[in-house]
Amino acid sequence: MAGVGITWPSKLYSHKPLSSKSKLISRSNSPLVVKMTVSVDEKKKTFTLQKSEEAFTKAKELMPGGVNSPVRAFKSVGGQPIVIDSVKGSHMYDIDGNEYIDYVGSWGPAIIGHADDEVLAALAETMKKGTSFGAPCLLENTLAEMVISAVPSIEMVRFVNSGTEACMGVLRLARAFTGRQKIIKFEGCYHGHADPFLVKAGSGVATLGLPDSPGVPKSATSDTLTSPYNDIETVKSLFEANKGEIAAIILEPVVGNSGFIPPNPGFLEALLEITKENDTLLIFDEVMTGFRLAYGGAQEYFKITPDLTTMGKVIGGGLPVGAYGGRRDIMEMVAPAGPMYQAGTLSGNPLAMTAGIHTLKRLMQPGSYEYLDKITSELTQGIIDAGKKAGHAICGGYIRGMFGFFFTDGPVYNFEDAKKSDTAKFARFYQGMLEEGVYFAPSQFEAGFTSLAHTSEDIQRTIAAAEKVLREI
Secondary structure: OOOOOOOEOOEOOEOOOOOOOOOOOOOOOOOOOOOOOOOOOOOOOOOOOHHHHHHHHHHHHHOHHHOOOHHHHOOOOOOOOOOEEEEEEOEEEEOOOOEEEEOOHHHOOOOOOEOOHHHHHHHHHHHOOOOOOOOOOHHHHHHHHHHHHHOOOOOEEEEEOOHHHHHHHHHHHHHHHHOOOEEEEEOOOOOOOOHHHOEOOOHHHHHOOOOEOOOOOHHHHOOEEEEOOOOHHHHHHHHHHOOOOEEEEEEOOOEOEOEOEOOOOOHHHHHHHHHHHOOOEEEEEOOOOOOOOOOOHHHHHHOOOOOEEEEEHHHHOOOOOEEEEEOHHHHOOEOOOOOEOOOOOOOOOHHHHHHHHHHHHHHOOOOHHHHHHHHHHHHHHHHHHHHHHOOOOOEEEEEOOEEEEEOOOOOOOOHHHHOOOOHHHHHHHHHHHHHOOEEOOOOOOOOEEOOOOOOHHHHHHHHHHHHHHHHHO
16 A cells, blocks of 8 residues: 555565665664574573662652653553663673663664664763853854754754754744644654643543543633544544644654554645645654654655655754754744744754754765665564464554554554554563563554664564564564
């Protein structure tokens, strides 16, 4: 089925519009994928989380739930959260000395691998000049030019410090530019923890079983309209019922916060058409998909140009960052060029700018996205095949360096479909994979990520571990 990156019960489908001129990335950057037989028992040692347990017990006395972001607490998968000591390349190491192949990548930023030597060296040089200026620096210009040249919709950009902050800013901007208040978001799409977005938000909210968050006043969400993802008819009905009142549609062009859910053929095109017909802005939240599905993000991949875009994760190379940008006439409303106020003490700080610049330089190298496509395809198909062979209901899909799978027959088109997954089975699978040295996101409702640092051996070891665990559960 062209244009659909989702798995039906019998086969895995993926978007693959690769250029015939592209080359595989050189061996010096990332190894080519080669099939091999790997035993999951090789170099096996006793798995223990004693030190992690001790540290986490203490953490719960110091921080709410022992963490600074809810999904890290393993509430939906049970067991002991692991406390990380270090990361390098495609691997992470906990304080008990356990080593894991990592498919979380710090929730997306580590697309060239953790603690990349070139990025670290550049950061070391930048730190000699200082860590924060609170004033303009040339590095802001450099990264801004790179983002503008890469992302089709962005003619001007404002850097902030997180994806949440970017989405807060872009929502205020959309309302200021249109003079309207209402927005449409999609069930299961997560746009950070700002009050207007915590309505059927998926991700951590779904993981904790909370439909919304206490403390969010009704007035903050009264202008937030929701629709199932991939349901254009509901979107049309919302416009019909709220004529002349909708400022913007905001969505993850590929959902990552309900698990991996791609758009149906024609869905993004229909959203673009309906927003143009109603003088409404189309906003792509590319915090997760930006520079991951293609160098120009999901909008380059699907060839759909929104009015505004939010970004984060990859553009900071592992340091705190966010950004929003779009058409010049809209962005010129942002202070101090215009009246819409938004500011930030650490926005555009030299460390985040440096890490982002050197990460994007690496992604510009020929063959980067072909390599991501190749290894992610092999990984996802391997897990799906292993699940079916073991008799499990399972489906999934991928695009380039982003993937996901669900313990349900599928297909999965939206959050309601995703919720049909056997989350108890996922929890058993998760714990089994953890003991085999593979680290996935600790929730059925999160996408996974590969990187240029993942090797053929990483992929084959992961598939071998999945075959073992799926037989056992």
